[in-house]
Amino acid sequence: MTSSVTASPAAAIRRIRIQVNGQEHECEVRPNRLLVDFLRYDLGLTGTKEGCGVGVCGLCTVLLDGQMVASCLTLAVFADGGEVTTIEGLAVGAELHPVQDCFIEYGGFQCGICTPGQIMAAKALLDDNPTPTEEEIKEWMMGNLCRCTGYYKIVESVQRAAGRLRGAGAGDGATARQGPAGARAGRLAAR
Numbered sequence: 001m002t003s004s005v006t007a008s009p010a011a012a013i014r015r016i017r018i019q020v021n022g023q024e025h026e027c028e029v030r031p032n033r034l035l036v037d038f039l040r041y042d043l044g045l046t047g048t049k050e051g052c053g054v055g056v057c058g059l060c061t062v063l064l065d066g067q068m069v070a071s072c073l074t075l076a077v078f079a080d081g082g083e084v085t086t087i088e089g090l091a092v093g094a095e096l097h098p099v100q101d102c103f104i105e106y107g108g109f110q111c112g113i114c115t116p117g118q119i120m121a122a123k124a125l126l127d128d129n130p131t132p133t134e135e136e137i138k139e140w141m142m143g144n145l146c147r148c149t150g151y152y153k154i155v156e157s158v159q160r161a162a163g164r165l166r167g168a169g170a171g172d173g174a175t176a177r178q179g180p181a182g183a184r185a186g187r188l189a190a191r
């Protein structure tokens with residue numbers, strides 16, 4: 001951790017260093033600055049959305065050091081020295097991440113407000129478990145609410161992305177491995 005507390009009268013301000021989507025940022029923030037506000041208003045990364053603001057809807061999901069977190073519940077100072085990945089950080093140039101591609105191709109969204117959080121959650125799942133069962137996908141994604149799609153298309157999009165990431169092709173999204181969702185506890189801990 002690299003943050004430092006400055007002397008009064010700016011005693012409440014802390015200097016933090018965070019890598020966001022591969023870019024280093026050194027900023028001064030108040031200790032109560034939420035990560036979602038830091039990303040959206042200080043860095044201008046408005047892809048991350050805020051919905052409930054209390055850790056329930058999943059709209060604000062980002063990755064912190066590879067772990068899924070609700071950025072509406074995470075203080076920016078908590079991310080000091082860490083690496084944050086937001087929806088803006090998934091594409092490589094003009095090439096979308098396979099999860100993004102599959103949400104588009106398989107209709108994983110309608111209005112789109114929940115989609116950045118859904119995609120970040122799905123990425124975290126597939127990073128942890130490349131071959132999730134349908135039940136594991138449903139269990140993992142249950143913290144990401146959607147008022148539009150009825151969830152079937154979201155689950156299918158994640159299945160298809162899993163298949164694509166395994167190199168099995170878009171047509172092989174069927175889940176292969178049975179077993180408990182091992183990272184479930186980790187997900188809950190992050191929320």
Ligand code: FES
Nearest residue numbers: 051053055058072
């Ligand atoms: S805004 Fe709803 S969980 Fe963060």
Ligand code: FES
Nearest residue numbers: 110111146147148
């Ligand atoms: S796509 Fe509209 S809330 Fe999910």
